[in-house]
Amino acid sequence: MLLKIVGLALLAIMVQFGFKTLLMFDVNKRIYNHRPGVCRKIEGPVHGSEDIIIVEAKQIAFASSGIVWLPRPETPITWKGEIFLYDLKTRTYKAESLPIRNLEDVDGFHPHGMSYWTLPDGRVRLFVVVHSKSFHHSIVLLDFDEKRRELVHVRTIRDEKFVRPNDVVATGEESFLVSNDGGAQTVNANAFEAISGLYKGGLVYYDGELSHHLLGDTVANGIILSRDQKTLFVSHINKETIGIYEWDQANIATRRISEIHTLTGCDNFYVDESDHLWSGCHPVLKDAIGHLSNPSDLSLVAPSQVLRFTFSKDFQTAELVELLADDGRLISASTVGCPFDGGKQILIGTVARDLIHCDVSVPLDFY
């Protein structure tokens, strides 16, 4: 009798687990297309524009391309990692691939998340999460030489705490926050990690010499600081939430403020001049997984979504506006949305496909 009850309880747990897994994969969701205006693909990046940096002072944007993430042994990596430069002032719809000087491992340069810091002499320093073809990780610092239009390698930082870095936020000339989006290094191990819920990702702070654990046993995807550098936004893509934390750089400490449920897998972030948070999201996880399993297969696409979050003063609630949604035919697996030109234009990046430039001709404030 007791055995029967235990058996039934286990069975109920299994059914519930199966159901939660189905919902996690978004089997009952789909995307309905809409755009904020005319959209165009930018010539240049064809194998990804995973992260975008907008340097407002110079009216330029950088995009990382050619990502390698959980590579499969059977899928050859035929693309190269690049960083593209895009002029926001003109409408050429062409991005320029920047040569990188003094890079020690050219073949193993596959950029992922990016951030930037302005040096005292006005130069832009890029902080780049880099994976090699064999999926080894580092954070690479590159200075942008505006005259020569090239990137100069400054430093490569490897650390055991950079378990599986995804995104980076610069906090100083050589200090940064880095997110780990998991602990597994292979596809199968990652699948186990995702389904079992035993996450090994988290958040790490590197102060220029040493690294410090901040968050552990979770998934941290995109990260960004508010413009006043006091509030940290973390995408917990596994839970479809955005975690909001106070960031105390002097004491190297975070304090959790709230967690916003989005019901969509938000990736990277951008904070605009009005302190709206922008993100590119994956609304249907099963399609995103299918697409990312073989990014070179053009028949596999994933839905895209660009959201804008407006937080209450205490960061407990957020109003969401959906700027764009696409079933994958124009934009596949969006990762970030960066508005510029006073919000009248926007750049949208993807994991492994094109960089998109859209006009915004619909109102976004309508309550």
Added chain:
Amino acid sequence: MSTDSVFVHFVQRFVFWVLFAMISCFVLRVLITLDLNKRVYNHTPGPCRVLTEKYKGTAGLVFVESQKRVYITFGYGKAHNLSTKTGIAFYDTNRADAAKNPQKQYDITEMSVNWNDYDGSTFIPTGIDAYSSSNGRVLLYVLNSHPDHQCIHFFQVDQLKLNHRKAFCDSAFTSLQDITVVGPDRFFVTNLAAFGRGWPQVFEFALQTGQGAVYYYDGTKLSTAVSGVNTPTAIGYDSKKRILYVGSLIRESLYSYKVNKDMSLESLYEMMLLTSPIGMFVESKSGDVWIAAHPVLSESAYHYTYPDQKRVSSSSQVLRIRFQEDGKTWVTTEPYANDGATISASSSIVFHDDQMLIGSSFGRLLHCDLTNSHIT
């Protein structure tokens, strides 16, 4: 232990496991249907404004091309015990008229009804459609959603007045939802479920028995066009292609039927929308199908249970389905979505001249301009 008791034991276990599987599947299916892991993300196709907050529910809209008017039913909330005024109004979509009189551009005009000896006190209008004859006569066909007086009312438009022509009632009408006109005094109507209201209807929905129906009225006689449909709601007719579209609330899909010469229906295909259609508008020029939907069914169920509570709102969504040249493939766009703060539980939709009107079950009527209607 005899063989009989072994067999009985086996049967007991077999029955138990079959029942367990059936109940598990049932519960999981109900949970999936409720859309618990869904939400909408707000966006508009251009500037929007609220046309009216006076009426509790603008559940039916129809556009009359010859008059450039949108006829609006209001007061659906009365069918759910709200104290609200019921009736029919219209909105003038002519931009030239708006240019002459900007102050009244977004006014809607209530119409007085000449009931011609019929008792109009039980009239709670919801679904509506119109027929324009070649001599300029405009006939309106309006569904009465009163729980005890489910009827179809025939009106003729006379400037700012409506003349009641007749009412058609039938015992088969338990929960009339929408109507689409195919000719003078000829139309299809949807009946949502066998039970009209209350817990029997809820159980019918949960069990997904598919007891809804589509009826055809030929001017004198009512016949069943399709029986055993799963919760039919929105209905629309493309007269050029002779295709009838029927939305399914619970199945979250759109059925399409070929209308034969004898008005019998031939099933074509089912489009999975993954959102619950409530209202429909078929563009006569392009053949595009516009759908007003409830994207999160659990929210809608809660909202319909407590329609008078402001805090209990339901998401709104408008879809546009563009058919490709072959008529067999389509692209779905979402011109509008709202979490319920601006408009709650969208139930009807009309599009004309880069303008869109969105009605709701118990709340506001919204007017939007479409900035890029060619891509929206």
